[in-house]
Amino acid sequence: MITLHEVHKQDSGDVKAAVVAFGARHPFDGAGPDAEPDWKWAEKHFTRLIEVIMGTAALAQGRGTDTVHRAENEAVQLLLTLNTVPDYRCPICVKQRRDAL
Numbered sequence: 001m002i003t004l005h006e007v008h009k010q011d012s013g014d015v016k017a018a019v020v021a022f023g024a025r026h027p028f029d030g031a032g033p034d035a036e037p038d039w040k041w042a043e044k045h046f047t048r049l050i051e052v053i054m055g056t057a058a059l060a061q062g063r064g065t066d067t068v069h070r071a072e073n074e075a076v077q078l079l080l081t082l083n084t085v086p087d088y089r090c091p092i093c094v095k096q097r098r099d100a101l
């Protein structure tokens with residue numbers, strides 16, 4: 001499965017900005033606003049995002065390489081869409097907080 005790092009490397013412009021913005025939603029505990037994000041955490045949530053999308057797609061189409069690629073593309077599109085919303089929250093973070101309640 002594709003990683004945020006690979007997405008960042010492959011694409012340019014808007015996608016890169018979206019990846020960086022998604023990373024910024026995952027700061028280290030107690031880190032300042034200008035600190036480097038916790039990329040391991042962000043990667044984990046990006047993978048989870050693909051899995052959630054794939055889960056939905058797999059129900060409809062069966063799980064194949066196509067499904068994985070489509071889910072990866074959709075996850076990247078989702079980051080792009082999210083990045084048009086000011087101060088958006090990572091959907092996986094939101095979900096985990098909700099599950100923890």
Ligand SMILES: [Zn+2]
Nearest residue numbers: 045090092093
């Ligand atoms: Zn998250």
